[in-house]
Amino acid sequence: MSTTELVRETPAPAAPDRPDRRNRWYRHRRKLWHLFLIPFCLLWVYPFIWMISAAFKSQREMLLGGLSLIPDEWTFDNFDRAWTTAKFGDYTINTITFSITVVLLVLVASSTMGYALSKPGLPGKKVIIGILVVTMFIPHSYTIIPVFLLINDLGLNNGLLGAALAQASPGLVVPILLFMGFFAGIPRDLEDAARVDGAGYLRTFARVLLPLARPVIGTVALMNFVFAWNAFFVPLVFTLGAPELRTLGVGMFSFFGQEGTDWTGLAAGACISTVPIVIVFLFLQRTFVEGIAGAVKS
Amino acid sequence: MASLHATARRPPAAGRPRAARLRRHAWSYVFLVPGILLFGGFSLWPLIASWWYAFFDWDGVGTPTDWIGLDNFREVLGSGAFWDAFWHSFAFSFAALVIELPLALVLAILLNNAWLRGRNVYRLALFLPVVTTTAVIGIVFAILLDPIRGVVNTALTDIGLADSPINFLGSTTSALPTLIGIDVWKGFGITLIYWLAALQTIPKDIHEAALIDGANSRQSLRFVVLPMLVPLAIVILLLVFQRSLNTFDLVQATTQGGPNYSTDVVPTYIYRFAFDPFLQAPRYGFACAAGAVFGLMTLLISLMQAPLLRGRYKAGAP
Structure with missing residues (x-):
């Protein structure tokens, strides 16, 4: 009771004895933040607005220049050119294949490993977790050469599977830790009950525990899908000799190299590359943001 | 890891709690395999291998043989x-x-x-x-x-x-x-x-x-x-x-x-x-x-x- 009174009192000391005008300004002070926030955020959104507007402009209008964001006449020619001539249609299919393969690889490897590591008293558990955590602090970008050579030796260099393996591996640590934490938090009784009912290790995992882990599966799948979709370095290295396997990011890069002046076509290509993933993100915002935030908390 | 796996398969010797413990966890080790293959092969091994390759003059053809030290x-x-x-x-x-x-x-x-x-x-x-x-x-x-x-x-x-x-x-x-x-x-x-x-x-x-x-x-x-x-x-x-x-x-x-x-x-x-x-x-x-x-x-x-x-x-x- 007394606490509530105190809370109610707190705004008071700031206000008394002050002239009315100052008081009014004080009350509206918080709204002034919008004067800073709106331009700041416009700076962040402008490139996307420009990209979408340019994708619908005619090449002639783009040549004339001007800052208008609304096309004089709307056209789909740019999308047509990007989709067929610049092969963004193929690139989209490649990107989807690549991203789904990465997600499946990560899910299989991290859920099984996370489950095994959640078992109390597993010999060698601490060593494995230690190695996983330490490698998190070593940059991975420079190890691309041995990865490239290993995938060549395995004969996987002429398919997207090799690239997916290279992309999935460094991203395993956080999912493993997430699954481990989740499975460790599930009461042992549940597993014991399943065992009493005659379920073996595999069945307990697949039928009892995995369905419970649906939120973790969702987070891991979404995060890795977005990361794989946006990957550039790994797909670039693995498609150097196979242009037909390019993903959207790599395709955009080569399109820019060949047709650097076709701005409207490039803008259409950029839309094809980014709009789908932005839509996925908008629908599953919370899961994604929580996944990123999880890196800090864990 | 492979040696641990092998031990896990061995039948439990009476009075050897360590072997029994490994056997009890045999399935857990099987479950570790995909993760260890993927992470070990494409993350851990490259970290080590890039140091190893650094000691060779090598253009990627065949195995590195031209050791040039530092x-x-x-x-x-x-x-x-x-x-x-x-x-x-x-x-x-x-x-x-x-x-x-x-x-x-x-x-x-x-x-x-x-x-x-x-x-x-x-x-x-x-x-x-x-x-x-x-x-x-x-x-x-x-x-x-x-x-x-x-x-x-x-x-x-x-x-x-x-x-x-x-x-x-x-x-x-x-x-x-x-x-x-x-x-x-x-x-x-x-x-x-x-x-x-x-x-x-x-x-x-x-x-x-x-x-x-x-x-x-x-x-x-x-x-x-x-x-x-x-x-x-x-x-x-x-x-x-x-x-x-x-x-x-x-x-x-x-x-x-x-x-x-x-x-x-x-x-x-x-x-x-x-x-x-x-x-x-x-x-x-x-x-x-x-x-x-x-x-x-x-x-x-x-x-x-x-x-x-x-x-x-x-x-x-x-």
Whole structure:
């Protein structure tokens, strides 16, 4: 009771004895933040607005220049050119294949490993977790050469599977830790009950525990899908000799190299590359943001 | 790991609890196999192998046989181009730590206030670049910043802020700062989410208690909330440092290290020596040595940061 009174009192000391005008300004002070926030955020959104507007402009209008964001006449020619001539249609299919393969690889490897590591008293558990955590602090970008050579030796260099393996591996640590934490938090009784009912290790995992882990599966799948979709370095290295396997990011890069002046076509290509993933993100915002935030908390 | 697995299969000897324990966990070891193959093969092994390859003069054909000892390392350390790339990489991290990190904290504190209307919209706008492909967005920026018809230059000359168009990405003086600016723009949303997550770990009661004790909002922030953020701030700092140091996509997509190597960073440097299509023969050994030196240095700096900050935290905490 007394606490509530105190809370109610707190705004008071700031206000008394002050002239009315100052008081009014004080009350509206918080709204002034919008004067800073709106331009700041416009700076962040402008490139996307420009990209979408340019994708619908005619090449002639783009040549004339001007800052208008609304096309004089709307056209789909740019999308047509990007989709067929610049092969963004193929690139989209490649990107989807690549991203789904990465997600499946990560899910299989991290859920099984996370489950095994959640078992109390597993010999060698601490060593494995230690190695996983330490490698998190070593940059991975420079190890691309041995990865490239290993995938060549395995004969996987002429398919997207090799690239997916290279992309999935460094991203395993956080999912493993997430699954481990989740499975460790599930009461042992549940597993014991399943065992009493005659379920073996595999069945307990697949039928009892995995369905419970649906939120973790969702987070891991979404995060890795977005990361794989946006990957550039790994797909670039693995498609150097196979242009037909390019993903959207790599395709955009080569399109820019060949047709650097076709701005409207490039803008259409950029839309094809980014709009789908932005839509996925908008629908599953919370899961994604929580996944990123999880890196800090864990 | 393979030896552990083999032991696990052996029938349990009576009176040997260790063997029995391994047998009881046999299935768990089977479950470790996919993860260990994937992680060991494509993350752990390359870390070791890149050091091994660094001792050879090797173009990737056959197995490395031409052992040249430390010659690759000597060449890397003596190469001016490598050190330029090295400092450029650090310029990216420096900007991320000095500009992006504090600015994102300010915005996170602002956007964490329940009274701010539309804060979800602001957060969404700032986060949008994060979910888009860096390489694609880099190319969009290259077009926006084009010296001849680019929107930015048109606007600048129209307003009168610039007499003649600025060749943002085409001149050796402005290319690196421009790319760093785009990198901050791109990474800002992630750092913002890190800070917001950190702020949400602080119970609201503590801030309120400080207000009741007579502190104003700013004092509570300065003396109560910020000190409590320090442990998580170290984690965030390390995450941001790691990310910014590995900038490759943006540079490769826009300038490929140019003009005249003024934006070359270590990953593009390595890429050029190993994968550049214009290269006569790849120099895998040398590229691995450059990567190994860079990896070791970043690891050392990462390890140095944590205790330094922790020490400062202890000294600063009352």
